[in-house]
Amino acid sequence: MTERLKIKLSIADRVYPLTIDPAQEEGLRKAAKNIEQLAKQFEQNYAVRDKQDVLAMCALQFASKIEQRGIEKQEDNQEVTERLQALEALVTSKLSTL
Incomplete structure (x- = not known):
């Protein structure tokens, strides 16, 4: 059985507990x-x-970045x-002339 890891991520002043690989x-x-950095930019601008x-x-x-890629x-x-x-x-045409 694969070991799972419990972590907490903070996004937009909320904490999200996750169990992950x-x-x-x-x-x-x-x-x-x-996400935090981009959110701060949007809030400032x-x-x-x-x-x-x-x-x-x-x-x-x-x-949009994913779609553009x-x-x-x-x-x-x-x-x-x-x-x-x-x-x-090109290869086919050259082979046919042999």
Whole structure:
């Protein structure tokens, strides 16, 4: 049986107790720290008083980054596919002339 770790993360002035795999700890702590930093930026740059609004803005920011990476990866994959098809066509044409 895998050992589980109990940790507490503080996000937006609330403490969240979690039971996790030890391998997840670093990622979760970094994520909580990033959320806290972004929340502070939103609070400083915008007159936002409601923590729920700040957290919603953080969620939107992080989700949009993930979506944008997915779009960019899809575009990269399409470009690679097109280059491979062109290379395959070139090789095929050269082989057919032998």
